[in-house]
Amino acid sequence: MIAYIIRRILYAIPILIGVNILTFVLFFVVNSPDDMARMNLGMKRVTPEAIETWKAERGYDKPLLFNSASQGVGQLTDTIFFQKSLKLFQFDFGTSDSDRDIGYDISQRMWPSLAIAVPVLIIGLLVNITYALLIAFFRATYIDIWSVVICVVMMSISSLFYIIGGQYLVSKLLHLVPISGYDTGFAAVKFLILPVLIGVVGGIGSGTRWYRTLFLEEINRDYVRTARAKGLSEGIVLFRHVLKNAMIPILTGVVVVLPLLFMGSLITESFFGIPGLGSYTIDAINRQDFAIVRAMVFLGSVLYIIGLLLTDISYTLVDPRVRLS
Amino acid sequence: MMGGLVILWTDALVFLLLSVSIAFGIYAAGKEHLRGPWRLVVRSRMGVSTLVILSFYVTVGLLDSIHFEPAYSTDQPADGQVQSTEVVSLFDRLVQPLRDRQEKTYSAPLATHLYAKENMEQPDGTVIRDYPRLQYGGAHLADPERDWAADITRLSLIGLVKGLVVSFVSANILFALLGGRRRGGYAEAAREVLRGKSEIPWRTVLVTLTLLLMVLFWAIELSSRYHLLGTDKVGEDVFYQALKSIRTGLLIGTLTTLVMLPAAILLGIMAGYFRGWIDDLIQYTYTTLNSIPGVLLIAAAILMLQIYMSNHADEFNSLVERADLRLLFLCIILGVTSWTGLCRLLRGEAMKLREVDYVQAAVAFGVGHFQIILRHILPNVLHIVMITVVLDFSGLVLAEAVLSYVNIGVDPTMNSWGNMINSARLEMAREPVVWWSLLAAMIFMFTLVLSANLFSDVVRDAFDPRLRSSR
Numbered sequence: 001m002i003a004y005i006i007r008r009i010l011y012a013i014p015i016l017i018g019v020n021i022l023t024f025v026l027f028f029v030v031n032s033p034d035d036m037a038r039m040n041l042g043m044k045r046v047t048p049e050a051i052e053t054w055k056a057e058r059g060y061d062k063p064l065l066f067n068s069a070s071q072g073v074g075q076l077t078d079t080i081f082f083q084k085s086l087k088l089f090q091f092d093f094g095t096s097d098s099d100r101d102i103g104y105d106i107s108q109r110m111w112p113s114l115a116i117a118v119p120v121l122i123i124g125l126l127v128n129i130t131y132a133l134l135i136a137f138f139r140a141t142y143i144d145i146w147s148v149v150i151c152v153v154m155m156s157i158s159s160l161f162y163i164i165g166g167q168y169l170v171s172k173l174l175h176l177v178p179i180s181g182y183d184t185g186f187a188a189v190k191f192l193i194l195p196v197l198i199g200v201v202g203g204i205g206s207g208t209r210w211y212r213t214l215f216l217e218e219i220n221r222d223y224v225r226t227a228r229a230k231g232l233s234e235g236i237v238l239f240r241h242v243l244k245n246a247m248i249p250i251l252t253g254v255v256v257v258l259p260l261l262f263m264g265s266l267i268t269e270s271f272f273g274i275p276g277l278g279s280y281t282i283d284a285i286n287r288q289d290f291a292i293v294r295a296m297v298f299l300g301s302v303l304y305i306i307g308l309l310l311t312d313i314s315y316t317l318v319d320p321r322v323r324l325s
Numbered sequence: 326m327m328g329g330l331v332i333l334w335t336d337a338l339v340f341l342l343l344s345v346s347i348a349f350g351i352y353a354a355g356k357e358h359l360r361g362p363w364r365l366v367v368r369s370r371m372g373v374s375t376l377v378i379l380s381f382y383v384t385v386g387l388l389d390s391i392h393f394e395p396a397y398s399t400d401q402p403a404d405g406q407v408q409s410t411e412v413v414s415l416f417d418r419l420v421q422p423l424r425d426r427q428e429k430t431y432s433a434p435l436a437t438h439l440y441a442k443e444n445m446e447q448p449d450g451t452v453i454r455d456y457p458r459l460q461y462g463g464a465h466l467a468d469p470e471r472d473w474a475a476d477i478t479r480l481s482l483i484g485l486v487k488g489l490v491v492s493f494v495s496a497n498i499l500f501a502l503l504g505g506r507r508r509g510g511y512a513e514a515a516r517e518v519l520r521g522k523s524e525i526p527w528r529t530v531l532v533t534l535t536l537l538l539m540v541l542f543w544a545i546e547l548s549s550r551y552h553l554l555g556t557d558k559v560g561e562d563v564f565y566q567a568l569k570s571i572r573t574g575l576l577i578g579t580l581t582t583l584v585m586l587p588a589a590i591l592l593g594i595m596a597g598y599f600r601g602w603i604d605d606l607i608q609y610t611y612t613t614l615n616s617i618p619g620v621l622l623i624a625a626a627i628l629m630l631q632i633y634m635s636n637h638a639d640e641f642n643s644l645v646e647r648a649d650l651r652l653l654f655l656c657i658i659l660g661v662t663s664w665t666g667l668c669r670l671l672r673g674e675a676m677k678l679r680e681v682d683y684v685q686a687a688v689a690f691g692v693g694h695f696q697i698i699l700r701h702i703l704p705n706v707l708h709i710v711m712i713t714v715v716l717d718f719s720g721l722v723l724a725e726a727v728l729s730y731v732n733i734g735v736d737p738t739m740n741s742w743g744n745m746i747n748s749a750r751l752e753m754a755r756e757p758v759v760w761w762s763l764l765a766a767m768i769f770m771f772t773l774v775l776s777a778n779l780f781s782d783v784v785r786d787a788f789d790p791r792l793r794s795s796r
Contacts, residue, residue, distance in 0.1 A: 018613035026625050031632045039632050152782070156719065156775035158726050160746050161767050168753060266620060266731060282731060285624045288632075293625055300618040308616075 001316065008312055012305045016089070019301040024085045027294055033060035033080070036290060040097065058097060058291075059083055084294070093295040098287070102295045105280065112182060113264030113276030115192055120199035121261065124207060125254065127200060132211035133238055136219060148212070154205030162202040163271050170194055180273035195272045199265070214249055218242045248318050255310045259303035263296070331392040331412050333649040335576055335656075339390045342583050359707065365787035370526045372783040374533040375776040381537060382571055382773055389416035389572040392645075412645045416572075420565060423548060426461035428560035434761050435551045437463035437473060462552045477547070484546030488539035496531050503527070555761040557748070567765040569740035574773060577656060577725040577735075578718040585660035585667070590710060593668040594702055597675025598694070604672070611665040619662040620731075626658045627651075627733040648736035655728070655735060659721065667713045674706050708788040715784045719777040726770065742766040 037051040037060070055061040062080050087094060093102035135147045171179040177194050218224065219242055227237050264278030273279070277296070284292035353359035366372040392414045417424055431440040438456035446452050458464070466472045503523075504514035518527040544564070547553050554563040596607040614622075634647065641647040678684060678701065687697050728734030729743025730750075737744060749763035 014609065015613050015616055018609065019617055022613065022617070023625065026629055030629045031636075035632050035636050039635065152778050153775060156771055156778050158723050158742075158746070158767065158770060158774075160726055160730055161763075164746070164750065164753060164763065168758075260618070263618065267727060270731075281621070281624075285628065286732060288628060290628070293621070293628065297617055297621045297625060300621050301616040304616045304618065 004316065005309075005313060008309050012309065015305060016301065019298065020085050020088065023294055023297050024081055027290055028080055028084075036060070036288075039288060058095075084291075088295065088298045093299075094291055096284070096291045097289045102292055105292075106277065106295070106299070109275055109277050109280050110262045110264075111276075112188075112274050113269065113278060114261060115188065116195050116199065116268065116274065116276065117261035117264060119192070119196045120203070121254070121257065123196065124200045124203045125250075128204060128207035128211055129243075129250070131204070131208045132215055133243065135208070135212050136215040136242070137234060137238055139216065139219070148209065151205045151209045151212075155209070157205075159202050159267060162198050163268065166194060166198040166201070167271070170197075180271070182272075182274050191272070191274070195268050195274065199268060211246075211250070214246050215242055218246050221245075248315075251314055251318060252311045255314050256307040258310065259306045260300070262303060263300055329394050331394055333392055333412075333646065334653045335580065335649050336390045336392060338580055338583065338653070339387070339576065342579055343387070345583075356704070358704075362708070362784075362787035366783050367525050369783050369787075370529040371779055372787075373526055373530050375780040375783070377530055377533040377537060378772065378776040379780060381541075382575060385416060385568060386572045386575040388419065389414045389569065391415040412643065416568075420568065423562045423565040423568075426552075426562065428459050428461065428552070428556045429457075430556070430558060430560050431759055432459055432462055432552060432556045432560075434553060434555040434563075435462070435477060435547065436555065437466060437469040437551075440757075440759070459552075462556075463550060465550060476550075480546045480550060481543055484543035485539050487546070488542035489535065491542070492531070492535040492538045495534065499527065499531070554765040555759075557762055558752075563745075563762050563765050566740050566745060566762075567742070567769045570742045570745065570766070570769065571773070573652065573735055573739060573741040574722045574725060574770065576652060577659070578721045578777075580653070580656040581659045581663065581721050582714045582717055584657050585664035586710065586714070588660075589664040589667040590671060590703070590706075593671025594675045594698055594706065596668070597672040597677075598679050598698060598702060600676075607668070607672070611668050614661065615665045620728075620733075622662055623655075623658050623728060624731070624733045626661075627655065630654050644738055648739040651736045652739065655725075659724065663717065663721075667710065670709055670713065671706055674709055675702055678702050678705055712781075712785050712788050715777075715781040718781065719774045722770065722774055722777070726766075742770045 033055050034051055037054040038046050041050055041054060052061065060080060062083065084094065091103065093106065096102050096105070131147070135144050138144050167179055170176050171194065177190050180191075182188055182191050215238075223245075224237060224241060227241050228234075232240075262277060263281075264274075264276040266278040266282050268274070269276045269278035270282045280292065281296050283289075284296070353363065367376070392412050395411065395413055429439060432438070433440055437459055439459060441456070442454050443457050444452050444454055445457055458469070463469055463473065463476070466476060500511050500515040500518065503518065504511035507513070514523075517523045518531070521528045544553055548562075548564055552562050552564065554567065557563055557566065592607045592610075596604045630651065634641070634651070641650065681701075684697060684701050687701060692700075725734055725741060726743035726746055729741050730747045732747075734743050735741045745762050745766035749759070749766070752759035752762060
């Protein structure tokens with residue numbers, strides 16, 4: 001088991017290196033630091049001195065890969081690749097282009113993101129699974145058909161509409177909760193209700209449909225027939241047997257998104273003015289702050305790989321057949 | 326009238342895509358395993374009615390993909406100094422009035438007055454503050470207060486009747502065509518269709534078509550005298566914007582898959598067929614790409630493109646070309662983030678297929694790898710490719726809206742539903758609310774995505790052998 005986990009972790013390293021090289025190429029080779037400086041300082045009438053100062057302040061004045069001006073190890077370490085890209089492996093994200101410590105910002109901003117993402121995940125799971133089990137119970141009746149139609153209709157509505165519509169209806173017309181904003185501690189709850197609600201509602205369409213197919217696939221299995229033959233009621237068959245056996249795909253789906261919850265949702269957070277990592281990224285994109293975007297790309301892929309790792313481990317825990325291979 | 330033809334990058338790809346699909350259609354018509362499922366699709370009522378709606382969208386999109394530079398009247402200076410960089414499409418020409426009739430600023434759907442009060446000088450010299458009349462919307466009415474409702478009703482009725490007439494005519498043409506091929510003739514065919522007994526559910530087609538035509542003619546009739554869906558901040562017709570956005574939505578949905586298909590098919594089959602280090606390398610590539618959250622990868626790539634474009638501004642002749650190139654780049658980068666799923670599916674399928682007896686036999690006969698892949702593997706994975714393409718479409722249309730909202734989507738000057746929603750966001754905070762841009766974008770997007778979703782369900786049911794056997 002431990003050997004298996006170690007092997008999986010080792011497997012993740014080349015992938016992270018790949019991500020790192022890719023972001024390096026994207027951010028430093030496609031456009032040189034000079035281009036970025038010019039972009040940041042305003043396009044026209046930028047003096048070469050201003051560009052040099054801008055680069056020097058942010059540490060972009062070094063050569064990309066090989067520094068012939070330095071001595072010994074410095075030839076490799078005193079470069080942009082080492083300073084800006086390889087440092088990410090130590091989770092040293094450096095400072096943003098507006099001189100803030102990215103690592104500190106991330107540690108502050110992940111909590112609001114979690115405060116929205118975790119409730120959305122849990123409530124969404126409960127709602128979707130319950131609804132899907134209900135549909136599976138009434139399968140091949142009009143309830144089933146119409147529920148699927150409703151799901152497809154809900155899937156076809158843009159998430160932007162759920163947010164704008166929800167905000168308009170709940171906050172502006174009914175004045176139930178504030179439109180946007182955030183607060184510390186428990187005072188934040190009133191700001192969180194609406195985004196969570198919208199997150200759950202927006203996910204019902206695709207979620208329910210997905211779980212419905214899972215359950216229907218499971219219902220056609222032999223053990224379900226056996227259970228029915230034993231004279232168990234349909235409810236017990238569904239909840240005791242089908243749900244239990246469908247837990248494996250459900251669980252793997254959940255585990256893979258767990259780490260990504262930190263990243264928050266770009267759209268929801270920026271719409272509701274919640275100071276999470278999602279709105280942090282959006283602001284960075286709009287301000288063209290490459291240091292932050294670079295850090296988030298790396299963080300995102302680390303979290304994704306952790307998610308994959310957790311999935312594999314949870315598989316071995318739940319399904320004994322996996323351990324044999 | 327028509328000046329020189331302008332072929333933008335995306336236009337060229339659209340027509341490439343069109344010819345590829347036609348070629349594929351001809352190829353598939355000769356292959357039973359591909360033709361059979363399509364027969365199931367056109368025999369399902371859901372399939373044909375969504376096809377009617379989708380083909381309406383596709384027609385608008387195609388008309389909007391034929392671009393040319395309008396030539397102006399000859400009294401322009403002949404020295405070539407005045408060169409228009411304006412590029413219009415065939416579709417623009419067809420709906421020319423919608424494009425030309427610009428108001429001053431916001432006006433509500435079918436309104437006769439502006440949405441904001443203005444100071445107006447009266448003939449007697451006094452200044453009053455009131456809603457001014459629109460320049461074009463309802464300009465033919467003498468007294469809007471009295472005539473408006475009657476005029477709207479009249480135009481609506483005319484439009485609906487025109488739609489009914491056109492659909493009646495096309496139904497009769499259909500009956501004649503169907504009847505011409507068999508003994509019973511026209512009457513027999515009409516009876517069969519109207520009773521819903523025909524093999525292809527023509528009755529459903531006709532009902533959908535009638536509804537579509539009625540809405541279409543109603544819209545044409547009303548928008549000839551009013552702004553059907555109001556105007557936006559600079560007074561441009563919102564109905565026109567929503568129609569123009571169709572092309573953007575369709576392109577994102579289709580070109581993205583066109584861009585990714587060759588790579589996904591080639592790499593997926595290679596990984597599954599050759600195994601070994603090739604498999605490892607390809608798996609490594611797509612796991613790496615997959616591990617970066619899609620939005621971030623797109624954001625990073627688009628940011629880089631923006632910098633490149635502003636540093637090399639002189640390489641782009643016009644705003645249209647610039648926006649077009651950005652759209653193409655967006656399709657490419659979306660393709661890069663979305664080919665991995667299909668690649669993995671194809672890898673698995675190719676792995677299964679290479680162990681199949683007839684492939685083994687071919688190997689034993691000494692047939693080359695290339696031949697085997699082309700003859701045996703590729704044709705047998707085509708249904709997976711088709712299902713993926715159809716399933717991905719609606720997701721991509723929705724993604725475009727979200728990306729444009731985050732400013733990493735299509736160019737802000739380009740008409741797209743995402744850009745419409747993006748600007749509508751500020752209008753919602755306005756008092757009184759300007760809701761029509763948002764609603765227009767939502768209705769057009771929803772109709773497209775819903776029909777694409779329903780259609781893709783039908784296609785998947787028809788092509789998925791697993792589902793077919795369990796039926």
